[in-house]
Amino acid sequence: MESLKIALASDWFFPSVGGVEYHIHDLATRLVEMGHEVHVITGPGDFPDHELPYFVHRFRGRLTLENVHVSIGTGMLKEVNELYKRENFDITHGHSVYSPIAVGVSNLSSGIRGVPSLITDHSFLGDSPMNPINIALLRLSLQKVDGFIAVSRAVENDLRSILGRSLGDREIHTIPNGIDTGFWRPAGNREEKKEELGLNGLVITTTSRLTKRKRIHVIPLIAARLETREDVNFVIIGDGPERGNIERLIRRYGVDDRVRLVGKLPRENVRDYLQATDVYFSPTIYEAFGIAALEALACGVPVVANNHGGISEVVRHGETGLVSQDDAELLRNLEFLLENPEVRRAMGRRARKSVEEEFSWEVVVKNILRVYRLTIERGPGEPFVLYRLHQAVKRGIGA
Structure with missing residues (x-):
């Protein structure tokens, strides 16, 4: 395969840490391993x-x-433009339609430098009274981008709704986030891992930014409703503006001894907790993809989640976990897995296998490269009108 020179553009990159940041790093690393620059x-x-x-x-x-x-x-x-003049990229791949750098560089790439571009949409627009203005701005700012990748069908539908007729004949390819199955893997012995972390009994883990939208505040109430199950312990990994409220709810429901709020952790420590986990729990409703749930599945942990957004495309109901229509069913599904260890273990084995087959970087990066080739073959659209005028004036002066 011919080597490509690829530009990945986004505001969200190290030292900031999050799903998009690690996605860019992992994608870049694997592309380099395959011989691309x-x-x-x-x-x-x-x-x-x-x-x-x-x-x-x-x-x-x-x-x-x-x-x-x-x-x-x-x-x-202007500085990025000079970089493009020097480097002669084959393609530009922006990350997040809400990133000014991703959008700006992609427009410069296709609209000025003649380098095909595409952007991966990693999230939903969400609900806001400003959405009519936001949608108008997105349609305007994305008009020169040559194609799109959506991390789930739910995100694809959201993006199609945003772009409407302005999408034209441009394509949206659905390719899930990739995951490092060598790093995210099951523990050799789950019980030993629990002992290392000072955990006991059945462990239910949630990894999330602590915001209202993620709905982590429902966990203390669910823990209280499982009061007869003294062997059940919840672990919440993450930080955010809702932390104080969650701590108050833990005290209010009297579940201090069964809900552990450990804060934000490095990936290595998150993996340690997932390897000690019996069930991964996701109460969020608006999830564009569900990378945290995917990490749990890769560690051989079944997932209980709400059947909304992209997470239901990651978790196979009845095979690798259970998806729910509301909080009442969420609690029933959680209780079912807690009471059926053989089902838990079987789901965990299938969870690991499904990740290897569908979400490993070996699979995902090949699909991304396929889209790169298609986008390059199609070529960039017309340059910006003002840029064409600028070039015409320069040629006239030169003549």
Whole structure:
């Protein structure tokens, strides 16, 4: 296969840590391993970029919002333009239609430099009174992007609704997030892992940012309703603005001894907890994909989740976990798995196998490369009108 020179662009990259950041890193690493040259274009940040197996280019815009890791400015794009003149990329792959750098660089790529571009949509638009304005801005800003990838069918449907007729004949390819099955793997002995972490009995784990939208606040109530099951312990991994409220609910329901809030942890420690887990629990409703649930499945842990958004495309109901229509069914499904150890173990084995077959990076990166080839073969659309005018004027002056 011919080697490609690939630009990956997004505001969200190291030292910020999250699903998109690790997705870009893992994708870039595997593309390099396959013989491609990868350059990550992102915002400012203090990180040992020289230790990474690919190139990292950082640009600071006139307006930089450190709290949300976003950098904006035309001066920055002028610098990116110079980078494109030097590097001669084959394709640009932006990450998140809500990332100014991803959108700006993709437009520069297709609309000025003549390099085909696509953007992966990692999330839902969500509900907001500002949505009519947001949708109009998205349609305008994404018009030069040559194609899209959605991480789930639910995200694809959301993106189609956003773009409407402005999508035209451009394609949206559905490719799930990939996962490192060598890193996320079952423990040799789950009980020994529990002992290492000071856990006992049946362990139910949730990994999430603590926001209202993620609905982690329902866990203390569910723990209280399982009061007859003294052998059940909940572990909540993550941090966020709802932490104080969750701590108050833990005290209110008197489940301090059965709900452990451990905060944000490095990936290695998250894996340790998942390897000690009997059931992974996801109460969220609006989940674009469910990377945390996928990590649990890779560790051989069955998942109990709500049947909404992209997570129901990751968890096979009755095979690798149980999906629910509401909180009452969520509790019933959780109780069912707690009471049936053989079902839990069988689901855990099938969970690991499903991840290896459908979500491993070996599978996912091949599908992404296929979309790269299709996008390159199709070529970029027409340059920006103003850029064409600019070039015409330059040629006239030169003549």
